[in-house]
Structures are given as C-alpha cells and as structure tokens.
Amino acid sequence: xxxxxxxxxxxxxEHICQKIESGVWQQHSKVPxxxxxxxxxxxxxxxARRALQELTEQGLLVRTQxxxxxxxxxxxxxxxxxxxxxxxxxxxxxxxxxxMQLQLTTVDVTxxxxxxxxxxxxxxxxxxxxxHLENKQPIQLExxxxxxxxxxxxxxxxxxxxxxxxxxxxxxxLTEATHEIEAVLAAPENCKLLEIAPSTPxxxxxxxxxxxxxxxSLATLTAPGDKYRLGSHLTF
Amino acid sequence: xxxxxxxxxxxxxEHICQKIESGVWQQHSKVPxxxxxxxxxxxxxxxARRALQELTEQGLLVRTQxxxxxxxxxxxxxxxxxxxxxxxxxxxxxxxxxxMQLQLTTVDVTxxxxxxxxxxxxxxxxxxxxxHLENKQPIQLExxxxxxxxxxxxxxxxxxxxxxxxxxxxxxxLTEATHEIEAVLAAPENCKLLEIAPSTPxxxxxxxxxxxxxxxSLATLTAPGDKYRLGSHLTF
DNA sequence: GGTCAATAGTTGTATATACAAGTTTGCAAT
DNA sequence: ATTGCAAACTTGTATATACAACTATTGACC
Numbered sequence: 001x002x003x004x005x006x007x008x009x010x011x012x013x014e015h016i017c018q019k020i021e022s023g024v025w026q027q028h029s030k031v032p033x034x035x036x037x038x039x040x041x042x043x044x045x046x047x048a049r050r051a052l053q054e055l056t057e058q059g060l061l062v063r064t065q066x067x068x069x070x071x072x073x074x075x076x077x078x079x080x081x082x083x084x085x086x087x088x089x090x091x092x093x094x095x096x097x098x099x100m101q102l103q104l105t106t107v108d109v110t111x112x113x114x115x116x117x118x119x120x121x122x123x124x125x126x127x128x129x130x131x132h133l134e135n136k137q138p139i140q141l142e143x144x145x146x147x148x149x150x151x152x153x154x155x156x157x158x159x160x161x162x163x164x165x166x167x168x169x170x171x172x173x174l175t176e177a178t179h180e181i182e183a184v185l186a187a188p189e190n191c192k193l194l195e196i197a198p199s200t201p202x203x204x205x206x207x208x209x210x211x212x213x214x215x216x217s218l219a220t221l222t223a224p225g226d227k228y229r230l231g232s233h234l235t236f
Numbered sequence: 237x238x239x240x241x242x243x244x245x246x247x248x249x250e251h252i253c254q255k256i257e258s259g260v261w262q263q264h265s266k267v268p269x270x271x272x273x274x275x276x277x278x279x280x281x282x283x284a285r286r287a288l289q290e291l292t293e294q295g296l297l298v299r300t301q302x303x304x305x306x307x308x309x310x311x312x313x314x315x316x317x318x319x320x321x322x323x324x325x326x327x328x329x330x331x332x333x334x335x336m337q338l339q340l341t342t343v344d345v346t347x348x349x350x351x352x353x354x355x356x357x358x359x360x361x362x363x364x365x366x367x368h369l370e371n372k373q374p375i376q377l378e379x380x381x382x383x384x385x386x387x388x389x390x391x392x393x394x395x396x397x398x399x400x401x402x403x404x405x406x407x408x409x410l411t412e413a414t415h416e417i418e419a420v421l422a423a424p425e426n427c428k429l430l431e432i433a434p435s436t437p438x439x440x441x442x443x444x445x446x447x448x449x450x451x452x453s454l455a456t457l458t459a460p461g462d463k464y465r466l467g468s469h470l471t472f
Numbered sequence: 473g474g475t476c477a478a479t480a481g482t483t484g485t486a487t488a489t490a491c492a493a494g495t496t497t498g499c500a501a502t
Numbered sequence: 503a504t505t506g507c508a509a510a511c512t513t514g515t516a517t518a519t520a521c522a523a524c525t526a527t528t529g530a531c532c
Contacts, residue, residue, distance in 0.1 A: 008515080009516090033482055045518090047515080047517080049484090064483080064524085066481080066482055066524030067483080068481090068482060068483080069483080183420075184419075185437055201419040202437065224419075243484085245486090280489095281487090281489095282487070285513085285514090300494080301493065303496075304495085305512085475532080476530090477530085478528085479526100480526090481524105481525085483525100484521100484522075484524095485521085488518090489517080490517080491517105493514070494511105494512080494513075495510105495512075497508105497509085497510080497511095498507105499508085499509095500506090500508095
C-alpha cells in the first residue's frame with residue numbers, strides 16, 4: 001500500500017509549516033505571496049491561496065489585504081474563554097484587591113509589536129505594568145501594550161483605582177480575543193516583584209484583544225502556579 | 237452613509253443560520269446542496285460552497301462527501317473549552333502521534349477519589365497511565381482514573397491504538413467537563429518519562445468529565461510548558 | 473523637504489469549468 | 503429476493519480568469 005496522494009494545497013501547507021517550525025521563517029516575517037507560491041509549486045493562485053487561508057484559520061499566519069501574509073506569533077485561534085476582572089474575582093473570594101502601578105509610559109514599537117497591535121513601525125505605543133495583590137500578597141503581574149489610536153487617554157488613568165481591563169472594557173469594548181497559555185519560569189526581576197523563588201513555575205497568559213476598531217491591546221499576565229488557578233475563565 | 241455591501245457568501249451564510257436558529261431546519265436534516273443554493277441565490281457553485289464550508293468550520297453544519305450537508309448537533313456550544321483528541325491535533329500538524337501505555341490496572345479509591353468519581357470508599361477504580369509522543373518526543377503524560385461502573389471494559393483496551401479520550405467518547409459521550417489549569421513542577425519520575433529537567437515548568441490540566449450517567453473519569457495531564465501550548469481548546 | 477497622485481503589488485470576492493471521489497438509488501440479471 | 507452494477511447526485515480538488523479593495527512605494531511637483 002502506498003501513501004494516499006496528498007492534495008496539492010496540503011503539500012504547500014506542510015512546506016510552510018516546516019519553514020516556520022524550523023525557524024527559517026521567523027515570526028512576523030513576510031511569507032511568499034499567493035502568486036509567488038502559485039508559481040513556485042506550479043499551481044493556480046486559488047490553490048496557493050487555500051493553503052495560506054487554512055493556515056491563517058489555524059492561527060499560524062496573519063494576512064492583511066494589500067500588505068501581505070506574515071508569520072504569526074500566536075498559535076491559538078479565537079477563543080471562547082470568558083474574561084473576568086481580577087478585582088471582581090478577588091472580591092468574590094472575600095479578599096482584598098490592590099493594584100500597584102509600576103509603570104505607565106510610552107515606548108517605541110518594535111517590528112513585532114507593530115504587527116501585533118496593527119501599528120506602523122516608528123510609532124509609539126502605551127505601556128503599563130501593574131502588580132495585582134490579593135490580601136497584600138502579589139499574585140499577578142500584568143504587562144500591557146496598548147494601541148494609542150484607539151485609547152488615546154490611557155496614560156491619564158490611575159490603575160491603582162481601576163484595573164486596565166476594566167478601563168479598556170469601557171473605552172473600547174472588546175469583541176474578540178486570543179490567548180496563549182504557557183508554563184514558564186519568570187524573569188528574575190519579575191520573581192522579585194512576585195516574591196517567589198526563581199524556580200517557581202508560573203502560568204503565563206498572553207492575550208490579544210480586539211474591539212470593533214482593531215487591536216486594542218496586548219497583555220502578558222504572569223502568575224505563580226501555586227497561587228493561581230485557571231478555571232474555565234481567565235481573570236484579568 | 238449606507239451599510240457596507242455584504243459579500244454574497246455572507247448573505248447565504250446568514251440565510252442558513254437563520255433557518256437553523258429559527259428551528260425550520262432541525263438537527264441532522266439535510267440542507268440544500270451546493271448546486272441548489274447556487275441556483276437559489278443566483279451565484280456560482282463555488283460561492284455557495286464557501287458559505288457551507290465556513291459554517292461547517294464553525295460547527296453548525298456537517299458535510300460528507302457524496303452524501304450531503306446536514307445540520308450539526310448542538311452539543312459543542314455549551315462547553316466553555318473545546319476538547320480535542322490529542323492524536324487528531326498532532327495529525328493536523330502533520331506530525332506522527334504515538335502512545336505508550338505505561339499502566340492499566342485497578343486501584344483502591346482514596347476518600348478524595350471516591351468523592352470526585354462518585355464512588356464509594358472501598359471500591360476499586362480503573363487507572364491508566366499513557367505517555368503521548370509527537371514525532372517520537374514525549375509531550376504529554378496522561379494519568380486517568382475511570383469509573384468502572386460506567387465503562388466496565390476499560391481495562392481490555394490497548395491505548396497504544398486508541399487514545400483513552402477517543403475510547404471514552406465512544407463509550408460514554410461526555411456531556412460536561414470541568415478543568416483546573418496549573419503551572420507546576422513535575423514529579424521526578426514524571427520528569428524522566430517526559431525527558432525534561434526537574435526544574436522545567438509544566439502545564440498541568442486536571443479535568444473531570446461527566447456523561448449522562450455520572451462522572452466518567454478524572455484525568456491529570458502534564459505537559460512541559462515549552463513544548464506545549466494551550467489555545468482556546470484543550471487537547472486530550 | 474513635504475505633499476499628492478499614480479502605480480505596482482497583494483489579498484478578497486466571484487465566476488465558469490473540469491474532473492475526482494464518495495454515497496445513494498434504482499434497475500437488471502441471476 | 504438478492505446480488506451486482508450503472509447512473510445520478512453530492513462534495514472535494516484544481517484551474518484560469520476578472521475585477522474590487524487595500525497598502526506601500528515611487529516619482530513628480532511645489
């Protein structure tokens with residue numbers, strides 16, 4: 001028995017996957033256009049298109065009309081996970097929530113950030129860093145990049161009083177989000193903030209949120225695995 | 237300004253959605269074929285096809301080559317996280333899935349286990365331990381307790397051929413599940429199995445599944461955080 | 473140097489067509 | 503009646519083409 005003959009578009013898909021997994025095509029690098037792929041593999045444009053299309057649905061690629069197709073950072077697709085406000089969650093446990101605003105500033109967007117936030121290189125994004133405490137104990141570090149075009153007054157807020165998530169929910173109601181959940185070791189400086197040993201495994205949630213206007217923000221949440229659990233919802 | 241003109245395939249999608257949501261088209265009933273839709277809406281077959289295709293990806297429809305397109309059952313919506321078969325997931329990545337059955341036996345239920353599985357203390361439960369490999373690399377350790385009342389023939393299976401999840405899905409279709417996700421350090425013996433250093437942070441998912449008859453199983457999945465990521469679905 | 477317009481390149485939608493592959497149905501031969 | 507086969511129908515893959523919508527770049531002009 002020989003292998004079942006693979007369809008042409010799957011051959012192209014596998015080729016692209018391979019390039020990405022092997023690191024030949026880095027994150028956010030441009031991948032060949034539909035026409036280029038069509039010529040390379042001697043197929044019609046529609047067949048090449050299908051390969052790109054399906055990989056985009058799987059979350060490996062990101063496409064923008066007029067600009068091109070790029071390797072995505074996040075592998076996950078649109079999510080059904082409920083998002084909650086961390087202050088509410090802690091309140092429901094009958095505990096006290098506090099937030100320390102560590103940073104609130106603007107930063108130059110790197111190439112990667114520009115793509116993820118739907119901004120142009122050279123522009124500046126807002127950046128906030130907030131440490132959440134439950135009964136005075138640090139439980140979550142929130143690092144967030146925000147698209148200034150959609151939330152121009154982000155820097156004027158005081159995130160000791162309102163969580164970034166709560167503020168953003170009001171300003172630019174989110175319509176979609178993707179997550180990536182990983183177990184990691186936190187960076188040394190973050191271990192200090194969270195008051196944990198460097199070897200403590202942490203849950204890290206990367207989340208990209210959209211409003212109707214486009215990508216609103218990109219948040220990285222880090223929480224020690226022994227203090228924090230993820231139910232069927234994610235807490236911001 | 238008037239509304240942006242909707243693309244033709246979205247018009248068809250909306251039409252079909254409406255029929256399903258209003259109950260005109262019941263579960264498992266046949267929906268018009270590509271050709272019929274094409275004629276009805278005066279579009280080409282490929283456009284009608286796209287509408288059906290996208291609704292299939294969304295889970296509203298089910299298609300089988302040669303037979304037709306049908307309204308899907310609505311079970312998937314209720315669960316917050318989609319559960320997938322790890323073998324399928326790996327297959328879709330174009331990789332090879334293998335499973336090593338490490339243990340398959342009965343154990344005395346502890347007090348805790350008895351409560352979680354809805355059994356009585358002193359009874360014995362089934363226990364399986366399976367290591368999943370992706371391209372010969374260990375990526376996930378699955379430890380599972382199973383309620384013998386609901387799945388009496390669990391011990392007769394060979395989980396090198398069929399994943400426990402797949403088998404259980406057939407025997408006792410799951411109606412509900414809860415998860416708990418943590419970041420942990422794996423036990424030394426499990427680190428060996430997964431071929432990771434003892435300090436490697438791991439994602440650990442604890443999942444309890446129900447069928448209509450009661451609690452079916454209690455699974456603990458452990459995966460190295462750097463090899464494994466959690467999207468909007470959990471992979472079993 | 474800065475602005476604007478034209479242009480080339482890229483993805484998105486839509487059509488018409490052809491053949492492959494799988495399922496169901498119905499008819500003919502046994 | 504049962505079997506076996508052919509035909510009709512349905513979905514799957516692939517091609518060639520056309521135009522629309524959007525982006526980034528280039529070059530002319532001020």
